[in-house]
Amino acid sequence: MKGNEKHKISMECETIVSDCDVRVAEDAVQSAPRNAGDSRDDNNLQLLLQAPNIALNSDLHQPPEKPLDSDLFPQPLQKLLDSDLPPLPPEELHDNDLQQPQEKPLDKELSDLPLPLEKPLDSDLFPPPPEKPVDGDLLPQPPEKPLDRNFLPKLPEKPLDSNLHQPLEKPLDSDPYPQPPEKPLDSDCCGTGCVPCVFDIHMQEMKIWEKECRRIRQRLECGNADGQDDSVKILSETEYHQFTIASITTITKDTRLYRFHLPTNRSLGLKLGQHLIIRGLVDGNVVTRQYTPVSDVKVTDYFELLIKLYKDGKMSQFIETWRPGMKADMRGPFGEFSYSQNQHERILMLAAGSGIAPMVQIIQGVLNNEEDETRIQLLYACRTYSDILMKSQLDEWAEFWNFSVLYILSQEPSGVKTNYRYKDKIHLGRLDKDLLVNEIQTPVVSRTKFLISGTKSFDKDMLKYCKILGILDCDIHKF
Structure with a gap:
């Protein structure tokens, strides 16, 4: 027999059984009034009225609405986990909820503090906000009893830096006397009779x-x-x-x-x-x-x-x-330079390098005196054209009728084009005896004043040339 046929036969059997159950129930209901006077019948009637709560034969053959597995396992298990489990005793939760129970008492304790969130925990390591702040003395409103108030009136009387007002005392105490001047060497004297030596x-x-x-x-x-005394001379x-x-x-x-x-x-x-x-x-x-x-x-x-x-x-x-x-x-x-306008008609200056300094002072004195008609002739020895000192000043004075200058360049590079001034008189070489003889013009030697200023070797050479030319010592002045 095939499966379909078996199922059909089973369904027909179930229908027949169901119809029988219905008929039995109806017969019981109909027979209830007839048996109402009998107490036993009343009990039977009550049993019949409750018959639907009792499983009939047809119920045994009907499949369950829900699978047995779903009723036994999923639902009871969910109820046991969510609602049926009793709460664990406190001693059993001691290990599992160790951290959570501590958070509430900590929050409770921190809530009792005056400023729980404004100050960090390590703020307790520092002193609380001082009633007298460290920098309070610097504020415009000092404390009631400032530390420095008692000392302020006494500062002018005994200042700590009082020695700063007398800067000369301490150096004088530590080194009261200056060093003596260094004695010159014999080689420092040129031996030409300088005044002063x-x-x-x-x-x-x-x-x-x-x-x-x-x-x-x-x-x-x-x-x-x-x-120094204000009354002393300059x-x-x-x-x-x-x-x-x-x-x-x-x-x-x-x-x-x-x-x-x-x-x-x-x-x-x-x-x-x-x-x-x-x-x-x-x-x-x-x-x-x-x-x-x-x-x-x-x-x-x-x-x-x-x-x-x-x-x-x-x-x-x-x-x-x-x-x-x-x-x-x-x-x-x-020192002092003097000459007589009646005795000297000319001043011949022999200068080298920085020896031009005293010559400049005398040139200014003569040219600035309108009554002085003394002629000035300058022989200025330098190494190169760029080494000439006071050049712009000399160029201005060269415009005067009674002043002239000859630049004697001993180390000027030959063959190199140099931008000389148009009116400059230049001699390449050294200032020797021949050049000096050519410039002093022998017939007027007696009315010429010779001024010498330069290096030691230059001064010696010029003095030697003047001696050879017969110049008198009274007409020679060496700076």
Whole structure:
């Protein structure tokens, strides 16, 4: 028998059984009134009325609405997990919920703090906001009892930096006396009878040093740190005065023009041909050297020095440290140049290098005097055309009828085109005896004043040439 046929037969059987159940139920209901007086029948009737709750034969053959597996396993298991499980005792939750129970008491404890979120936990390591802040003394409203209030009135009486108001006392106490001047070597004297000689200057320096030591000793004993007296002269032959550097101008690669301040409407008070002595300290030794101002002796408010720096010179090492605003020690004046307009019709100047400085001072003095008709002839020896000092000033003076200049260049490169000034008179070579004889014009030697200024070797050569030409000593002046 096939499966379909079996199923059909089964369905027909189930239908028959169902019909039988219905009929039995109907018969029971119909017979109920007839048996109402009997208590036993009443019980049977009650049983019949509850019959639907009792499984009939047809129920045994009907398939369940839900599979048995779904009723037994999925639903009971879900109910057991969600609702039927009783809560675990506290001791059983101790290990599983270790962190969660701690968060609530921590939040509760932190909520009791005054500022739980505004301050970090490590803020407890620092002191609480101070009632008297560290920088409170700097605020415009000081505390009621500031620490410094009691000391403010006493500061002027006993200042901690009181020594700053007397800067000279401590240096004088630690090193009260200046270093003595360095004695010149025998080779420092040129042996040509310079006035003053380097040894004469050294003797004067020693006297000045002794005088300064006595003055410092008196000042220390009397407690007087006073500086120079306002009533003293601008220049003194026996005392050094300080002059402030106003400006520094570069003339050539090794020559500078230094301008110094003077009191208003005051001049140095020099005469023509006079010079100054500058004092410096190099490696603990005092050095001195003579310099002639190139500014007009009558100029006021300032004066100027033309200084050529030598790499091997101690004074050059000192002067190279000069800067505007610094002060330099000077004394003077020394030397004097004089000539008579009636006895001398001409001044012949023999200069080399920075030896032009004293010549410049005399040229200005003569040309600025309208009554002086003395003719000036300058023989200026330099290495090259670019080494000529005070060139622009010399060019202006060359326009005067009584001034002329010849530039003698000993090391000017030959064959090199140089832009000479149109009116410049130039001689390539050295200033020797032949050139000197050609320039001095022998017939008027007796009415010529000879001025010499240059290096030691240059001065010796010029003096020797003058002796050969028969020039009298009274007509020779060496700076």
